Amino acid sequence: MSDAAASSPLARRAISVLRSGPFLTVLIVVAVWIAAGLTLAGFGSYGHLRYILELAAVIGLVAAGQTLVIIGGGIDLSVGAILTVTAVGVPLLAWDADTSGGIAVVAMLAVAAGIGFLNGLGIALLRVHPMIMTLAMATFLQGVLIIVAGGSAVSMHNPVVAWLGDARPFGVPAGILLWVVVSAATLFVLHRTPFGARVFALGANPLATSLSGVDVNVTTMAIYAASGLTAGLAGVLMLGMNGQGYVGIGDPYVLSSIAAVVLGGTSILGGSGTYAGSIPGSALLVTITALITVVNASAGWRSILFGSLILGLLLLSGREAKSR
Amino acid sequence: MSLDLPMSEQPLYWPVQRRRSRGLWPLFCVVAAFLAAYAYLFPGLLSIGGLSKFTQSWFPLALVSMAQAILMLTGGISLAIGATVSLGAVIAATTMAGPLGVSGGMALVAAAGLGIGAVCGLIVVRLRLPAIIVTLAGSFIIGGAALLILPRPGGQIPGWFSDLLAGDTPVAALLLALVALVWKFYLATPLGLSLYAAGENPVAAYRSGVPVDAARIAAYAISGLLSTGAGLYVAAQTGSGDPVIGQAFTLNSIAAAVLGGVGFLGGRGTMRGALAGSLLLSLMINVMFFLGLPPVAQYVAQGLIIIGAVALPQINARGRQA
Numbered sequence: 001m002s003d004a005a006a007s008s009p010l011a012r013r014a015i016s017v018l019r020s021g022p023f024l025t026v027l028i029v030v031a032v033w034i035a036a037g038l039t040l041a042g043f044g045s046y047g048h049l050r051y052i053l054e055l056a057a058v059i060g061l062v063a064a065g066q067t068l069v070i071i072g073g074g075i076d077l078s079v080g081a082i083l084t085v086t087a088v089g090v091p092l093l094a095w096d097a098d099t100s101g102g103i104a105v106v107a108m109l110a111v112a113a114g115i116g117f118l119n120g121l122g123i124a125l126l127r128v129h130p131m132i133m134t135l136a137m138a139t140f141l142q143g144v145l146i147i148v149a150g151g152s153a154v155s156m157h158n159p160v161v162a163w164l165g166d167a168r169p170f171g172v173p174a175g176i177l178l179w180v181v182v183s184a185a186t187l188f189v190l191h192r193t194p195f196g197a198r199v200f201a202l203g204a205n206p207l208a209t210s211l212s213g214v215d216v217n218v219t220t221m222a223i224y225a226a227s228g229l230t231a232g233l234a235g236v237l238m239l240g241m242n243g244q245g246y247v248g249i250g251d252p253y254v255l256s257s258i259a260a261v262v263l264g265g266t267s268i269l270g271g272s273g274t275y276a277g278s279i280p281g282s283a284l285l286v287t288i289t290a291l292i293t294v295v296n297a298s299a300g301w302r303s304i305l306f307g308s309l310i311l312g313l314l315l316l317s318g319r320e321a322k323s324r
Numbered sequence: 325m326s327l328d329l330p331m332s333e334q335p336l337y338w339p340v341q342r343r344r345s346r347g348l349w350p351l352f353c354v355v356a357a358f359l360a361a362y363a364y365l366f367p368g369l370l371s372i373g374g375l376s377k378f379t380q381s382w383f384p385l386a387l388v389s390m391a392q393a394i395l396m397l398t399g400g401i402s403l404a405i406g407a408t409v410s411l412g413a414v415i416a417a418t419t420m421a422g423p424l425g426v427s428g429g430m431a432l433v434a435a436a437g438l439g440i441g442a443v444c445g446l447i448v449v450r451l452r453l454p455a456i457i458v459t460l461a462g463s464f465i466i467g468g469a470a471l472l473i474l475p476r477p478g479g480q481i482p483g484w485f486s487d488l489l490a491g492d493t494p495v496a497a498l499l500l501a502l503v504a505l506v507w508k509f510y511l512a513t514p515l516g517l518s519l520y521a522a523g524e525n526p527v528a529a530y531r532s533g534v535p536v537d538a539a540r541i542a543a544y545a546i547s548g549l550l551s552t553g554a555g556l557y558v559a560a561q562t563g564s565g566d567p568v569i570g571q572a573f574t575l576n577s578i579a580a581a582v583l584g585g586v587g588f589l590g591g592r593g594t595m596r597g598a599l600a601g602s603l604l605l606s607l608m609i610n611v612m613f614f615l616g617l618p619p620v621a622q623y624v625a626q627g628l629i630i631i632g633a634v635a636l637p638q639i640n641a642r643g644r645q646a
Binding site (some may be wrong): 119126127128129131135136137138140142143146147259267298299300301302303307308311315 | 451621625
């Protein structure tokens, strides 16, 4: 590196941004979009790209909480079930006095955050491993959901949710606006608040963090509650876009949220990363899925293609540090 | 102090084994309690036929739990177990009734398991990618391959072979004993010995000359073999293949291994624990079935019991510390 460039703080900052994982992921997304836009008719149109971003918003919302949890050294495998809980719960929770539907939404978001809080409670106080705790929670919720909702889809008549799914203030879909707001909040909390610093510390070394006087239990419960909340928001958005909720609606989002986080350069081992990577990570995942759908292949080949592409992208962004 | 070292080998074996089982007694007691409850609800269990039927329902879960535990002992994990089970099932169902015959099909299933496992292991170990993501992506590839081989449930396993493996004879119990015995022998080989060292402290193990990478890749290969083996058995049980039959095994294998005291960070736990964990899980499902719980309530109960079983020893341990 030349001394002149290194001496100027602005240039140093620019270089570190250019070399960072998130920027690399953005580059990949842009490259894929340009390549696909030039070769496939209609792929690069404004409407299609907007649609891709709308779908990415759902993954991005789930990935917001997932990023917090993974940076904090955990993993949340219950996000799919929590997403389903809100998508099924909001329509079931309709009553006459609640004309705008806002109360039902707020209530279900509280339930979602509560479920996440319970995850955190089990992980922090009962010392159950995050993978087991959230998996067991997902199994539990799946049972409850089938008892409550049965096997059929439930349609919603909720003005707030319908607005979220359909409205386009200033020509931008409301779902994308919601994603922007949540993204800004997540980035602010992670990188500009003491709480965010505690999350990074927790993921890097829980024992040292605890000995430094940080209340590890409270931090753990908070990040899982946040993950529950963002999964719940994604459920509401999903319901708005779909018009109905059904058991299993959230299942694909467990894997895609984790993949988005890891493709964005966040270490699955915790302690390092940023949500700024998960944002292009989500867009990349949806883009890949859209491309695979365009290639007219059987379900088996689509699945193989998806897995291979994720594996290939991991080689670019997901390497662990050499251990010796 | 006596210096008769050659003599000390014999008396040392059982104390070591006792030490390794020490944390497992509560689990063994719970398993015994569930076994007693099951025998009370279903007295037929105590006959040869009842016992062999029960081991048959337990056997595939036992195999995948071992497949998961061997990876967790090295500090790895696999989310592709379910897909690998499905692949084993469809390979068995499409080849065994064909020109290759039963032995050819078995060889193909074994080769697929070893090969897939070894490739996963190579990617995780040599390219230093996180195991959880590699196997997640791998589950899509392997599951896709299973769908390519057999797009919808079908295929066939020769009747006599199904009867041999899943008939009224305790063949499954014998096979399980055989697998456990082979595991004992494997632990005595250099690779097997390296397994725990590589999981507990890879850097220290490497500096002491332990073949860390080889031990971990071998663990992935064996894990793949056990998974496709479980798939073969499931196919024999049902008489045909199903490209998504293995899905539930991924989570259940992790749950069984963790119930059995196998740690996520490597080097902690025993195979007997994982087997006991899988037995507990399978007993739980059977007992709930006999109690007449609807399948849905079983989900709820299963979630609660898994959390309880994992959390109780932790609370206990902290109570003793305080």
